[in-house]
Amino acid sequence: MSQDTLSEFVRETAVKFGVPGVAVGILVDGKESYACHGVTSLDNPLPVDRDTLFVLGSVSKSFTATVLLRLVADGLVELDAPVRRYVPELVLADERAAAELTVLNLLNHTAGLGVRLVVETGDGDDALAGYVARMAELAQIAPVGARASYSQAGYNLLGRIIEKVTGLTFEQAVASLALEPLGLSDTTYTLDHAITRRFAVGHNLDEDGELAVARQWKDTRGNNPGGGIVSTVADQLRWARFHLGDGRADSGATVLPADLLARMQEPTVELQGSTLGDAFGLCWFLRDVDGVRTVGHGGSGNGQFAELLTVPERNFAITVMSNAGPHGPAVNQAIVRWALEHYLGVVDRDPEPLPHDPARAEEIAGIYDIDVMTLVIAADEAGLTLGVGIKPEIRAASDTEMPSDYPPAAMGLLPGDGDEYIVTEGGMTGQRGFFTRDDSGAIVGVDLAGRLFTRVPTAAN
Template sequence: MYLNRFSAPAALALVLGLTAPLQAGPDLPPLALPDPMPAPAQTVLLPVPETRIDAAIATLDDLGADVLARSGIPGLAIAVVHGGQTVYARGFGQRAVDRPDPVDADTVFLLASLSKSVGATVIASQVSAGRVGWTSLVQSYLPEFDLGDPWVSAHVTVGDLYAHRSGLPDHAGDDLEDLGYDRDTVLSRLGMLPQAPFRAHYAYTNFGLTAAALAVATATGTDWASLSERALYAPLGMASTSSRYDDYRARDNRAASHIRNGDSFVVADLRQPDAQSPAGGVSSSVHDMARWMAMVLAGGGDLIDVEALRPALAPQMTDGLPLTIDARAGTYGYGFGVGVRPSGRVTFSHSGAFALGASTTYLMIPDLDLGIVVLTNALPTGAAEAIAASFADRVELGLDSRDWLAGYAALMAPVSAPVGSLVGVPRPTAPAPAQPDSVYVGRYGNGYFGPAIVTARDGGLRLHLGPQDHGQDLAMEHWDGDTFIVHPFTENQPAGSISRIDFLPDGTGALSVLRIEHLDDLNLGLFEREE
């Protein structure tokens, strides 16, 4: 094999993409390869001795403290599992900026989208028990589930929704949740959305995946949170883990969620994710998550048959085109990100983010029987991913290949940045005057979003969206002519967002159409006057 021609440093240089091979002494032996060669999936040309893993773990105290200080976030926790054991678990910083309580390894955080991977193992446990399969049809258990196309609706499987290949658009239904609609309402309206080709298009969805999880829970005769507790949390001893938001709020040792206030952080505690609990509603500690990672790395251990878990850990969809023609494509399994490190080692990973105050990640390297989980209590800053990436570098290379926090900070900044076409735009210096309030007041309808009600009260116009009792109620500010602005503040419209509100004429010239910018991502933001 040609691989025998390279010394270990030269092979490392090729793996890392260096322009010149690393220099070595003349007595360096050739790279030793196993004889016989193992299966291709097990062949990695960058050996990692146990001493390097130990050395990488020994750096975590300093790494955690450094990232905490550089990012400015209030708190974080890290755990590492290796060889089936938790070999590191520690907290850094504060649970909340307004209290001195320190974070420790048992502090409970919101997991955000790490919930998808955790939930996938709940489903794998039911596949293992023979109650459902990854190819089970969702309509077999949720006959009302509708994706807008009768054939697709009848054929979409649990696996399709966990691999984000149902044809639903990106983050389908999240906008309805922002408006205050409950889960049943959100799921009932997914079929109104524009659909991409079934099983030929990847688009990340919280409520599509949630529907699959609910189908499995229904098949087992219980609700999702109870199934998760019975099938996974209790057997693994994850006593601090729950899929109910009320349980998280009731924990004494709980990390509050934080958002920015200028250059500092303030407690938010605004994100209540029960509506999409299977996709984003789990709360846990790093101690508990280490138990979960050990089970996954053991191929399900004594809890889940490996053949039930293996499809979740296998590439099911590419999650987008490579950035360049010589770059690897990212792949997604059933609730797990499946990747390949520069060394050739397979990884399982996922990040989670709430713009309203949480950022989390885990990274597992099954070839090394090694995993790290990082939980933080602030909006995404790249801190969690930077720690995991630095740790993996130190395990394989003995050094950081780059400044990971700087890189991830830039990548994560848009997640919590204000949105809207008028953000940063100066107000018109000589705006055209608005018409009398009575011209705008009325009820406007939209099949997907429901009513938009414009009223005149409190000295100006107000816009109400969503359910009458707990929707969005927004003060309207005049901008120019028949254009106003509002300031929505939700998971998908972070602080500082501006939404443009345009009153548009119909064929007669009457202002009978209302366009709401922050609801118009899919060109669905037009509301027609009803009264």
Template sequence: MDSPYYTWLLAELAEKHHVPGAQLALYVDGTPSYAETGLERADNGPPVSRHSSFAFGSVTKAFTATVALQLVRDGDIDLDTPIAAYIPELGGGPDDIGGVVTLRTLLSHTSGLQAEFDPGGAAVGSVRRYVHACRDLRLLFPPGAAFSYSNAGFVLAGHLIELMAGAGWWDTVESLLLLPLGIEPAFTADPRVRPGGRPTATGHTLHPVRQRVVPIDSLAQVCDAPAGGLAGSAADLLKFGLAQIGAVPELTGVLDAAGMSMMRDQVPGAYPYGLAAGWGLGLSRFQGRGEMWFGHDGTADGSTCHLRFQPERRVVLAVTTNATTGLRLWDGVLRNLREAGLDIGSYSAPVIPAAGPPVDTSACVGDYCNGDMRYTVRCGADGGLQLVDDVTLSLRVGADLVFTATSPATDEPPSAGRFVRDPATGRIDLMEINGRAARRCAGNVEVQGV
């Protein structure tokens, strides 16, 4: 299949799912193919080109992890030394974050840190101030014991990079990774004054009633940059993927074989239910047909971004969009490639039969906390369970307490999760959804079960 086919496919999927603009880059059998469609901003934006920049969202984490492992390779950071050795402000005692969290647990989301942290005030404008505000955070579980996706953890990793490199995260990522890969730097939030920077496509959401896409203002904050502040094109992501599979000899020096292996190898305990099959140091693991694929997914202020690669098959796929409904477009790309014989690894929500035996879900009702984030599970008017976060989701729960969560107001794919019993008490004290763990709360106090 050549580039015209992918251009047609991308245009068809974008129109079907109300996506204003999208890019695709695919490398198979030594040949790259590119496709673009639509506008950078609905109605009046410039046409999407191969060079157009889209927010990478959490795919940024794969870049941050690569730079961190470059510093590990050079002997500047040790993966298993508590981070208080580098950031003494976080405390070095057994009850301090700095005394128990390591770079390995940060990059694999096994640190026990909460998913999000809003320090407020001046701290949002500085990675360093953000990190110092983390000292009093409580861990969800002992580091290394389990998986819970954490943006806060990657901000900490970004500050470690700053300290060891002697420069800001932005300058370090540019000099050690982006420029060697031939990627023109672009960021969604950048504290440096740089006139004429590379603009980023506007994100959009789909109005549930009018079925029209609506632009979304970017809410990107400087302090979150190491977790989600990069932007670029699908072609840029392809360059990163080519370096990861060793397809371009001059790019193999970006990270040595040992570092690339650590990014892909399964970390003990890093099993993100509802997100991927497993996790390495900075990369997700996705099960394909007979082999494991690697990459990352990201969403950010009305944009979506996806990267997959398979080193043995020497295949790389990248897709960027500027709409929340880009998740549906991504599913369509995967489905069409699968029908054409290219089965790209991905995560699919479990299928829970609508007519299965009744499940007693009364013990699931309650509040679950992940830092300041609170999920409320309640009984809906129809007798089924609902999950209330920023929006109300309908839950379909299976016999093993696995569930899917869907929003009747959006066209986004269902989220996957499960309720987990404490093996000692049999009590449901944990909920996992989209790779994030939340413990049952008692009033306003989070119950620490580990």
């Protein structure tokens, strides 16, 4: 694959979706290629390059999980141990859940915890402790171990375990146990580091439908374990190279034993009808595409989006970062799919939805919510639409700017039992999920992006 061909596709895709800046890194059999397009900011533009810092959002979880497993290798943490062994002060909304919760439940998102807390606990070294102290405010949406449901809060709690065990701040622990041994000098959690470098800012649509700079650059310090890391495509390829390897740094020193590195990529709990994957490993999303196993994680921030995907059996990795919503995820997905096909011959296509069924549409139409967001499924003669937005009261209570909502976009049901769906338009194009039924067969919830949204009761249901 020529560099010009890659660069041209990246440019065309960014222009098509109206995203100001995109950075791409690809690793094939040890050889790195890069393609960058556009600018870091519409207000203060600089060219995006391979060393431009982007906020990676939930890709950060792969660092938290790797450091946690480093502590497992050192005998300081046990995966099946109760979390209270390490954080005895933990209080949750459900006391039974707090007592039963294990480290493994947090790593593979089977804790049954709500998605996140919107709280500000400051920028001090006690930020994470303050966050965990408020976790009793978080909903317990399922019994511990009953199912997978993605939780930012769960990974923030893992970060607190790391602090308690090491005696360091979370950021210091990640730096000393992962970033420094692997030479990831352009990966950080701190603004002090970022503002001395070239960095991208996020963009969201304003009230007039025009892209505007997002004024909150990254999440709060209390959210660093789940979503606070900042990096470049060059550093992310180094990170991918490590996870495709045997657990050793370039120096030959062991950062993580090979068996634990491999265990991160082994299924622990299945996912149903999810774009994210077929199963969770230890943090990683595992997905079979066209006969090959992929291992990866995506992330989103305030108008910034990242994707890191590896194909271990083909010694391949791709990282993509973009800086505008709502179409950043679509840009990232298009580039990842193109690279899989053109570099590996692996084709990733969305399934075709069924023809519109008014009776089924009426059954599932409704309002569904989680702690911070509301999902609205509406039906009319043309078909179904799905929209997702942050709850107004959450926006009102937040002291910082929050990402823009996803307006209603077309969706369709998929063949099979009819309880899986796919979004076919808009910024969530290609997102898949499924509906949950109770013992009577009534629809009581819907999964989107690995998160369980509970149906809001109405007179009709």
